[in-house]
Amino acid sequence: MSDIPVITVDGPSGTGKGTICSYLADWLHWHFLDSGALYRVLALAAEKHHIANDDEVALGRLAGDLNVEFKVAEAGSLVEVVLDGQVVTDQIRTETCGNAASLIAPIASVRQALLARQRAFHQAPGLIADGRDMGTVVFPEATLKIYLTASAEERAKRRYKQLKEKGISANLRDLSAAIAERDERDSTRAISPLKPAEDAIVIDTSLLDIDAVLANISELVRHKVPGLPK
Numbered sequence: 001m002s003d004i005p006v007i008t009v010d011g012p013s014g015t016g017k018g019t020i021c022s023y024l025a026d027w028l029h030w031h032f033l034d035s036g037a038l039y040r041v042l043a044l045a046a047e048k049h050h051i052a053n054d055d056e057v058a059l060g061r062l063a064g065d066l067n068v069e070f071k072v073a074e075a076g077s078l079v080e081v082v083l084d085g086q087v088v089t090d091q092i093r094t095e096t097c098g099n100a101a102s103l104i105a106p107i108a109s110v111r112q113a114l115l116a117r118q119r120a121f122h123q124a125p126g127l128i129a130d131g132r133d134m135g136t137v138v139f140p141e142a143t144l145k146i147y148l149t150a151s152a153e154e155r156a157k158r159r160y161k162q163l164k165e166k167g168i169s170a171n172l173r174d175l176s177a178a179i180a181e182r183d184e185r186d187s188t189r190a191i192s193p194l195k196p197a198e199d200a201i202v203i204d205t206s207l208l209d210i211d212a213v214l215a216n217i218s219e220l221v222r223h224k225v226p227g228l229p230k
């Protein structure tokens with residue numbers, strides 16, 4: 001593997017991964033891979049092309065041909081997701097789209113087609129990779145692997161708050177059930193299930209606020225990556 005550093009941040013939804021990855025990308029001025037966004041865009045494209053979520057051949061082909069662009073701010077954080085020339089940044093953030101993504105994510109042809117696309121983000125000066133299998137499959141030789149967890153209850157509450165802030169209506173109980181179902185599917189699938197890499201540092205964020213998590217992770221990063229900006 002090249003000596004360009006990679007920091008992987010894996011874990012289920014609602015653990016603070018997105019916030020932490022954006023912070024790290026901004027701080028380090030590194031590239032940012034939001035791999036979940038890729039699966040979400042694919043789910044949206046499949047819907048657009050009326051492809052059933054069990055049509056492995058068509059989904060694999062679509063994943064290979066996906067015309068998606070990730071526009072990033074100079075500092076590295078994700079600004080816009082563009083599918084076939086159309087901005088879909090907000091459209092892919094719904095719970096329905098997250099759920100649709102997790103239904104096609106177990107398919108081998110899909111994961112295989114998205115692998116090279118994800119590895120292409122590995123460029124100087126470094127990469128922050130956010131997902132489920134970043135440390136286990138996509139970047140097994142990463143410089144630092146972090147795995148975030150939090151209780152299902154806390155994650156549902158955070159997600160609820162996030163949706164409310166965006167003006168999207170949600171029901172906590174339904175949200176909790178949907179999150180539990182998606183986690184179960186993500187962690188029990190045969191290929192690239194959600195799990196910490198053996199050499200990952202696991203951080204339970206249930207009782208920590210975001211500043212505490214950031215302080216903890218920044219310390220780990222400083223320890224692993226020499227010569228960083230303050």
Ligand code: C5P
Binds near residue numbers: 035037105130133182
């Ligand atoms: O992280 P996010 O909620 O955007 O991911 C949506 C879905 O995409 C996940 O529930 C999971 O099924 C799938 N995914 C995956 N592998 C990744 C990232 C996301 O299977 N590396």
